[in-house]
Amino acid sequence: MYLYDSYDQAMVDARVEEFRDQAQRRLEGRITEEQFRPLRLMNGLYLQLHAYMLRVAIPYGTLNSRQMHMLADIADKYDRGYGHFTTRQNIQYNWIKLEETADLLADLASVEMHAIQTSGNCIRNISSDHFAGAAADELIDPRPYAELLRQWSSFHPEFSFLPRKFKIAVIASDTDRAAMRLHDIGIQIVKNDDGELGAVFYVGGGMGRTPMIAPLIREFVPLDQLVTYSEACLRVYNRYGRRDNKYKARIKILVHELGKEEYTRQVEEEFQNLLDQGVEPPLAELERLRPYFADPEFTDGPKSVDRSDPEFALWAARNTHRHKHDSYVSAVISLKPVAGIPGDASSEQMHLMADLAKEYSFDEMRVMHTQNIVLPHVKIADLHALWTRLEAAGLGAPNLDTIEDIIACPGLDYCSLANARSIPLAQRLSQRFAEKGRTEELGELKLKISGCINACGHHHAGHIGILGVDKKGTENYQLLLGGSEAEDTSMGKITGRGFDEDGVIDAVEKVTDIYLDKREDGERFLDTYRRIGMDPFKEALYD
Amino acid sequence: MTDQSQNQSDMQDWGISPDQVQFRFRDDEIADVPAVTVDSCCDQTNATAVRIEPGDDARELLPFLDRLQLVEVNFPAYTDGRGYSAARVLREAGYTGELRAVGDVLVDQIGFMRRCGFDAFAPDKPINEDDARTAFARWPEVYQKTTDGRVPIWNLRHE
Numbered sequence: 264m265y266l267y268d269s270y271d272q273a274m275v276d277a278r279v280e281e282f283r284d285q286a287q288r289r290l291e292g293r294i295t296e297e298q299f300r301p302l303r304l305m306n307g308l309y310l311q312l313h314a315y316m317l318r319v320a321i322p323y324g325t326l327n328s329r330q331m332h333m334l335a336d337i338a339d340k341y342d343r344g345y346g347h348f349t350t351r352q353n354i355q356y357n358w359i360k361l362e363e364t365a366d367l368l369a370d371l372a373s374v375e376m377h378a379i380q381t382s383g384n385c386i387r388n389i390s391s392d393h394f395a396g397a398a399a400d401e402l403i404d405p406r407p408y409a410e411l412l413r414q415w416s417s418f419h420p421e422f423s424f425l426p427r428k429f430k431i432a433v434i435a436s437d438t439d440r441a442a443m444r445l446h447d448i449g450i451q452i453v454k455n456d457d458g459e460l461g462a463v464f465y466v467g468g469g470m471g472r473t474p475m476i477a478p479l480i481r482e483f484v485p486l487d488q489l490v491t492y493s494e495a496c497l498r499v500y501n502r503y504g505r506r507d508n509k510y511k512a513r514i515k516i517l518v519h520e521l522g523k524e525e526y527t528r529q530v531e532e533e534f535q536n537l538l539d540q541g542v543e544p545p546l547a548e549l550e551r552l553r554p555y556f557a558d559p560e561f562t563d564g565p566k567s568v569d570r571s572d573p574e575f576a577l578w579a580a581r582n583t584h585r586h587k588h589d590s591y592v593s594a595v596i597s598l599k600p601v602a603g604i605p606g607d608a609s610s611e612q613m614h615l616m617a618d619l620a621k622e623y624s625f626d627e628m629r630v631m632h633t634q635n636i637v638l639p640h641v642k643i644a645d646l647h648a649l650w651t652r653l654e655a656a657g658l659g660a661p662n663l664d665t666i667e668d669i670i671a672c673p674g675l676d677y678c679s680l681a682n683a684r685s686i687p688l689a690q691r692l693s694q695r696f697a698e699k700g701r702t703e704e705l706g707e708l709k710l711k712i713s714g715c716i717n718a719c720g721h722h723h724a725g726h727i728g729i730l731g732v733d734k735k736g737t738e739n740y741q742l743l744l745g746g747s748e749a750e751d752t753s754m755g756k757i758t759g760r761g762f763d764e765d766g767v768i769d770a771v772e773k774v775t776d777i778y779l780d781k782r783e784d785g786e787r788f789l790d791t792y793r794r795i796g797m798d799p800f801k802e803a804l805y806d
Numbered sequence: 807m808t809d810q811s812q813n814q815s816d817m818q819d820w821g822i823s824p825d826q827v828q829f830r831f832r833d834d835e836i837a838d839v840p841a842v843t844v845d846s847c848c849d850q851t852n853a854t855a856v857r858i859e860p861g862d863d864a865r866e867l868l869p870f871l872d873r874l875q876l877v878e879v880n881f882p883a884y885t886d887g888r889g890y891s892a893a894r895v896l897r898e899a900g901y902t903g904e905l906r907a908v909g910d911v912l913v914d915q916i917g918f919m920r921r922c923g924f925d926a927f928a929p930d931k932p933i934n935e936d937d938a939r940t941a942f943a944r945w946p947e948v949y950q951k952t953t954d955g956r957v958p959i960w961n962l963r964h965e
Contacts, residue, residue: 274945414960421952422890544961548964
């Protein structure tokens with residue numbers, strides 16, 4: 264994985280000092296909360312319902328054991344012994360004191376981490392495929408390109424006060440595990456007919472209150488123009504994105520209102536201007552970055568493992584992903600224990616995951632946008648030993664991509680924007696299906712819960728989505744069916760009138776009953792829904 | 807780092823009245839002419855100073871850059887970042903006159919503004935001089951290439 268050189272370290276250290284200054288000025292009353300707000304936001308510090316929340320960047324979700332140990336130490340030292348892994352492949356702490364934040368950032372900087380641009384109207388943490396560098400189906404590791412864009416977007420002088428936040432994802436396989444087309448810019452690294460690598464650009468996707476799937480803007484951007492083209496996309500947005508209404512300020516609205524042809528025309532024009540400016544890094548920089556992401560030294564070993572223990576067999580079948588080396592797999596540590604808080608990990612669990620990564624996965628971990636942790640390179644021969652230790656620590660839930668693997672936003676328990684609670688609902692739903700023993704029978708079923716229309720829980724993209732709303736002062740939940748954030752991206756449709764908390768849990772069970780009744784061979788919930796449509800589900804829910 | 811230390815010694819204090827320039831990184835005479843709107847500037851062949859508002863298209867000024875001595879870019883609210891693009895568009899097109907940030911210009915933005923090509927600052931509320939000095943010198947190096955002459959980190963790595 265990438266390691267800072269002295270330049271990167273100096274930049275992060277400078278940021279810590281800058282924040283120390285800013286926090287000091289705020290604490291002394293020399294700047295107002297209004298003036299401080301965007302500054303703390305650009306350092307990932309939100310004022311939530313009960314305390315400050317700090318979001319720490321984990322670039323493209325990759326981290327090593329030293330960093331994970333530090334995240335655990337920070338949970339103990341500055342929080343209440345927990346951290347919360349997020350859908351942006353980051354980690355959040357929910358109980359942070361302003362007075363201590365600069366020290367926390369300094370601790371992060373000591374392990375090459377930061378909270379830069381994890382919030383605010385700027386370019387956010389770059390996300391990527393959590394199986395990057397390991398998946399059997401990828402063209403090339405997308406992370407060197409993500410790292411190049413991370414550096415380019417850090418402290419960008421022109422794009423730090425955009426109309427709204429800006430999220431970029433980079434992938435390099437046809438299977439989309441990063442919800443790429445639901446980003447402001449989605450980039451897929453591809454090879455053209457001449458065998459040259461380049462980037463496909465999709466611009467203007469997003470969830471939130473106006474979900475949109477990003478249209479294709481450019482089929483092939485040569486790698487030595489990647490930054491220049493990104494800069495052109497951003498400049499058109501910075502100049503012409505709407506600033507009159509924060510709910511219409513994302514780039515998806517600009518692309519939608521201009522039309523993708525006109526937006527593309529303006530980007531191409533700006534791109535021509537920028538080509539003369541020499542803003543592109545030298546190709547040598549990409550060459551410098553690539554070796555950091557080179558394969559570790561894989562060794563041949565057994566290609567299969569004794570699966571006579573049924574519990575282990577289930578976990579191994581559910582929670583591993585095919586690796587490009589046939590003696591290895593990527594193993595997923597589920598942070599979705601039955602009735603647990605999705606994405607939460609205690610400091611002890613973080614320390615353990617760090618130790619296991621060091622022992623079994625070349626010192627590397629990934630945070631998934633589904634709020635789980637990946638050990639990307641595990642020897643098949645080591646799987647049972649790994650599982651045994653995960654089980655003992657309550658980290659062995661065999662439920663990847665099942666109805667228990669719920670994405671949920673923090674909701675009304677923490678978030679000042681929320682209309683309804685998400686976490687208790689997720690807890691009750693996973694409990695309901697686990698108790699009925701239905702989980703495995705239902706197979707792949709992505710359930711996603713947001714506590715408000717801002718859609719941090721990706722409800723639009725869930726095979727089953729739940730949106731919490733406020734209905735005359737009480738929490739109410741709308742149900743959506745048919746969303747997908749994979750390469751077959753689609754937006755879920757609302758079934759009809761909403762439900763109370765008990766009602767929506769029953770409703771989810773009813774739609775899964777319909778699926779089990781109607782499914783044909785090999786169909787996932789999503790496939791059956793797409794074949795039979797909304798009506799049979801509606802009838803079961805409302806008649 | 808190229809000319810930052812020199813910038814600091816060149817930094818002149820132009821007083822603290824609201825409509826006056828507080829920081830300036832130029833040696834030439836300060837322009838003492840009223841700025842006109844972008845529309846007027848395009849109509850009047852003799853205007854030498856213009857003020858860009860956030861909604862204006864800075865590219866409309868490109869045919870007249872030779873006669874312009876001063877371009878003011880107004881930031882009615884510091885959160886509106888359109889002025890950063892306006893500044894870079896002008897500098898990229900070769901404008902060498904004074905580029906002055908006016909309005910809601912705060913200490914935490916002046917470093918970014920400097921990188922986008924601003925060389926004069928007339929904040930509505932004067933900025934603490936020490937804070938400003940620290941802010942202008944904040945970044946030891948930079949990641950991006952702009953027209954400010956600083957060599958990006960990714961070029962330094964491959965020198």
